[in-house]
Amino acid sequence: MPLFWRIFALNAVVLVAATALLLWAPVTVSVPVVFTEAVVLLGGLVVMLVANAVLLQVGLAPLERLSRRMATVDLLRPGQRLPIAGQGGVSHLIRAFNDMLARLEAERAASSTRALSAQEAERRRIAQELHDEVGQSLTAVLLELIRGAERADDPDLRADLRHAQETTRESLDEVRRMARRLRPGVLDDLGLVSALTALATEMSIHTGLAIHHSFQPGLPALDEQTELVIYRVAQEALTNVARHADATRVEIILRHDEGVVALRIRDDGRGLGVSQEGAGIRGMRERALLVGATIDLGAAPAGGAEVNLLVPLQRNGA
Structure with a gap:
C-alpha cells in the first residue's frame, strides 16, 4: 500500500470509530454544553488523538528505521541493509536505499583499489629512489669521509671526520629503514x-x-x-x-x-x-x-x- 493511502486508512479508522461511537453511544450534546458533556467530548478527542498518534507511529516506523540507518551508515562496514517487507511505497523506498548502498560500496571499493594501488606504486618508486639515489650518495659520502679521516694528520680534524662518519652512517641507516617501511623488500x-x-x-x-x-x-x-x-x-x-x-x-x-x-x-x-x-x-x-x-x-x-x-x-x- 502506498504511504498516502496507508496514512489515509489509519486516519479513516480513527474517524469511523469516532463516528460510530457518536451514533450508537447514549451521549447527547446540549446547547449550551454542560460540564459533563464537555468532559466526555474532550475525553473522546484525547482518545482519538492518542489512537491516531499510535497508528501513525506504526505506519511510519519503517521510515524512522530508514532515517536512522541513513544517519549511521558507514561504507567501510559493508553489508548494512534494512529488511524489506511487503510491496508498498515504503518497501520500494527501502529497496532503493539498499540498492544505492550496494552501488556506493562497489564504487568505493573500486576507487579505493585504484587509490591504494597508486599509493603502493608511489611508495615503491620512492623506496627505490631512496635506496638507489640517496642511499648510494650517502654511501659515497661515507667512503670519502673514511678516506679523509685516514689521510688526515690533524687529530682534531680526524675526530671531526669520524663524527661526520657516524652521522652519515646513522642517516644512511635511517634512509634504509624508511625505504623498508615504504616497500618491504x-x-x-x-x-x-x-x-x-x-x-x-x-x-x-x-x-x-x-x-x-x-x-x-x-x-x-x-x-x-x-x-x-x-x-x-x-x-x-x-x-x-x-x-x-x-x-x-x-x-x-x-x-x-x-x-x-x-x-x-x-x-x-x-x-x-x-x-x-x-x-x-x-x-x-x-x-x-x-x-x-x-x-x-x-x-x-x-x-x-x-x-x-x-x-x-x-x-x-x-
Whole structure:
C-alpha cells in the first residue's frame, strides 16, 4: 500500500470509530454544553488523538528505521541493509536505499583499489629512489669521509671526520629503514611470515616494545595483494600502539583455520577509549575491503586494545 493511502486508512479508522461511537453511544450534546458533556467530548478527542498518534507511529516506523540507518551508515562496514517487507511505497523506498548502498560500496571499493594501488606504486618508486639515489650518495659520502679521516694528520680534524662518519652512517641507516617501511623488500623476496618477523624485530628495537609473535606453520599460499594487506594492517596497528597506546607488550598472532587467515594484534596499553577512528584505522578498514576481509577493533581481555583481521581464503582459491 502506498504511504498516502496507508496514512489515509489509519486516519479513516480513527474517524469511523469516532463516528460510530457518536451514533450508537447514549451521549447527547446540549446547547449550551454542560460540564459533563464537555468532559466526555474532550475525553473522546484525547482518545482519538492518542489512537491516531499510535497508528501513525506504526505506519511510519519503517521510515524512522530508514532515517536512522541513513544517519549511521558507514561504507567501510559493508553489508548494512534494512529488511524489506511487503510491496508498498515504503518497501520500494527501502529497496532503493539498499540498492544505492550496494552501488556506493562497489564504487568505493573500486576507487579505493585504484587509490591504494597508486599509493603502493608511489611508495615503491620512492623506496627505490631512496635506496638507489640517496642511499648510494650517502654511501659515497661515507667512503670519502673514511678516506679523509685516514689521510688526515690533524687529530682534531680526524675526530671531526669520524663524527661526520657516524652521522652519515646513522642517516644512511635511517634512509634504509624508511625505504623498508615504504616497500618491504623482504615481503617480495621471502614471504609474509618473514616480513612480519622482520617488522616485529625492527619495531621492538626502535620503540622498546616487547613484541611477541606466534605464526602458525603451513600458511596457505596467498596472492601478493592479500599478503600486502595483512602486512600493512600489522604495520599500522604496531605504529598506533607505539604512538598512542602507552603499552609495554604487544602480541602478534597469525593463524589459519576453517577457510580464513586470521591476524590478531593485542597490546597491554590504555585501550581505544571513546576516541574517534583516525585516518590510520580507516586506512586499515579500506585495505581490508580490498581482499574481502573483515577487521574488528576492540578491548583486549586483559586490558589494552585488540585488532582482528579475518581474510577469507576462498578469494585465493584455497
